Amino acid sequence: MMSWMKHLACHLGHTQCRRVSHQVLHGRGTIFALSSSHGRAGVAVIRVSGPSTSESLRQMVRRIPPPRKAALRRIYHPQSTEAIDKGLVLWFPGPRSFTGEDCAEFQVHGGAAVVTAMLTALGELPGFRHAEAGEFTKRAYMNGQLDLTEVEGLSDLISAETEAQRHQALRQMEGDLGNMYMAWRKRIIKCLANVEAYIDFSEDENIEDGVLHHARSEVKVMVGEMKSHLHDNRRGERLRSGVRVAIIGEPNVGKSSLLNALCQRPAAIVSPIAGTTRDVVETALNIGGYPVLLSDTAGLRETGDAVEKEGVRRAVERAKQADIKIILVDATTFSLDHTNFEVDKFVSDHLHDLGVTDRTKHEDREAEREMAVAEDAVQQSEDRHTVLVVNKCDLVPSWNPPCPAGDVPTAALSCTTGAGMKNFTNLLAERVKLACGNPLSGNPSLTKARHRHHLTQCVSHLESYLNLEQDTDVVLSAHQLRKAARELGKITGKITSEDILDIIFKDFCIGK
Incomplete structure (x- = not known):
């Protein structure tokens, strides 16, 4: 199975491979859950995501509303055809949705009987099941809608209790931290490409002069930037x-x-x-x-x-x-x-x-x-x-x-x-x-021990690269750059494993 996945990765882009791997390893299905808080409330929001989402709309509200427009509809039980409630229904066809799949939201009255009836009705539709904790967000990650730093920012935003926490979490959820790591990774990959080009073409004299020196200078600059990011007194x-x-x-x-x-x-x-x-x-x-x-x-x-x-x-x-x-x-x-x-x-x-x-x-x-x-x-x-x-x-x-x-x-x-x-x-x-520190000024701060670990490993690999002889250890130099890029990829989720995903999503609530 894993060899097949590696072969597939060579022919598909990362997002496609991640999407296919999720389909193969986890199955799809259509999920639903109460996304608002439990208990009596004025309004309860029930979220649906998956390939059969449109079927729930056809059977429960009789017709699909216009995309991304709230429509007031009477909602029926799909088997008994008995009316459950009257509320707002929203339809988000994929990929322009939170999860990247077809999604729908039912905004009904927040009484316990109404919510129970809605969840029971959805559970009786073929191929529908209750969502697991964090599964909507996990699907958004699997479908390339969010990277792991944005996922963690979303989790922190939900948990935020103070204004400063909200500011930091929102900034991370909007991609500031992930974009910085991705920019470093792209620069490392560019240096790696120059080193590998030198390995492949230096004997043919078809390579520009000073390509290794330029890569070395760029790596020195990045090491300084990363160390400055790490030496933040753990403010984030x-x-x-x-x-x-x-x-x-x-x-x-x-x-x-x-x-x-x-x-x-x-x-x-x-x-x-x-x-x-x-x-x-x-x-x-x-x-x-x-x-x-x-x-x-x-x-x-x-x-x-x-x-x-x-x-x-x-x-x-x-x-x-x-x-x-x-x-x-x-x-x-x-x-x-x-x-x-x-x-x-x-x-x-x-x-x-x-x-x-x-x-x-x-x-x-x-x-x-x-x-x-x-x-x-x-x-x-x-x-x-x-x-x-x-x-x-x-x-x-x-x-x-x-x-x-x-x-x-x-x-x-x-x-x-x-x-x-x-x-x-x-x-x-x-x-x-x-x-x-001020979460709204300067570069975004480290917020997780996981980020700090991988970034420290990245700096270690880059310093190992700088300590190698520029002309004689070119192959080893390329290997160190490759490992450095891999560590940054682990932070954003370009390179990940199920163990990392389990850790990240374990604290999410049902319905998110």
């Missing part, structure tokens, strides 16, 4: 899954109170007893249009209690995994000398004292400071993703210090009175936006 992945923010600090500094204030509900227990929080309390928030997973953690201290010790261990682990760390301190015990206070050094020392950073890293950072490497990009990035917050300022009547200077942003507030909370939330929103 953070935006897609949520920015992880951990509130850390000693016991009784107000971590649970701050979580509740941000959530505007009693999500965590607040008590004056030290060690009340013994596990990570997590809640999802929308901060400035960006998704945030906010964690309240156990107070960090030495303890002999086995349960609290486990809570401290989990707190340290969550702090190390966090994209943004909120370090909370108590104003009544926090000494601030305006003239000599160094916020960056305090945060570094405090993280070490809390056990979040180990001594080796702490000493290394102290050495960096002594060597005046304040402009180190990695260090500055870490500082920008840490926020120092001084709580309980209402208990210190004279508290009104200016925010100390440094790379680490600071805020002062009172969870009890709410003073300073607005300034803090604005500051946190800025940090979250910095961690995610």
Whole structure:
């Protein structure tokens, strides 16, 4: 079977081969499903796709409406001819449809009895069956209507809960990310064609001078572009899954109170007893249009209690995994000398004292400071993703210090009175936006670990190509370029497997 498919691929374009392979391996049939949400609603949308779609229209609404125009029709059961409902019917003849096949939509009243009757009636038509999860979108991919990055963008758009997530998903669904990968792939294939032309025709002297040098220069440029795309601090992945923010600090500094204030509900227990929080309390928030997973953690201290010790261990682990760390301190015990206070050094020392950073890293950072490497990009990035917050300022009547200077942003507030909370939330929103970037500007961001893996492999093959001798290892050079193009093809679906498709479509809902 597979040898037959490979032979077929040599004679058909990729889209045709993909379409035929889907027919052979999966069968066609006509599928239907409820595409709107379950439960009572004003309108329910039932979608149909496949070769017998027109037959459902003939038997259930007696005639096919004009293409892509909504028509109000009475809908009948195909066997009993009893009227089911009166609603809008739309007809989308392929290939100008979402799936690329003949499609129809029945927009009926959203009561449970109407929906059940419609699905039962469609199920009684010969060759019709209920759609599997994501099968409409899978058919759109198989018929060349979408590439895999657009499919993933559609899935993310359906799941989007914030404006920033919607912007990123819509941009990916419209093909921005896939087009960038396809452009790189075309450039690699062009370089490969030049190298293979050199292999085939160099002895006949029918090849242009400098063809290998040009290919090498182009590959160097692409490696730089791809590395820049990869070194994005995982902004797209953070935006897609949520920015992880951990509130850390000693016991009784107000971590649970701050979580509740941000959530505007009693999500965590607040008590004056030290060690009340013994596990990570997590809640999802929308901060400035960006998704945030906010964690309240156990107070960090030495303890002999086995349960609290486990809570401290989990707190340290969550702090190390966090994209943004909120370090909370108590104003009544926090000494601030305006003239000599160094916020960056305090945060570094405090993280070490809390056990979040180990001594080796702490000493290394102290050495960096002594060597005046304040402009180190990695260090500055870490500082920008840490926020120092001084709580309980209402208990210190004279508290009104200016925010100390440094790379680490600071805020002062009172969870009890709410003073300073607005300034803090604005500051946190800025940090979250910095961690995610603007999804509408610049090149589209990586959103999946799958993309990152294949792109990293592509860069590795291109670097292997650059490390080969230009004139003596030409055949090996062509092989490396071929493997690089293949890795990019795996991202967009030009080269794929059923295993990859199963992973991508597993989270889709029925009816999409």
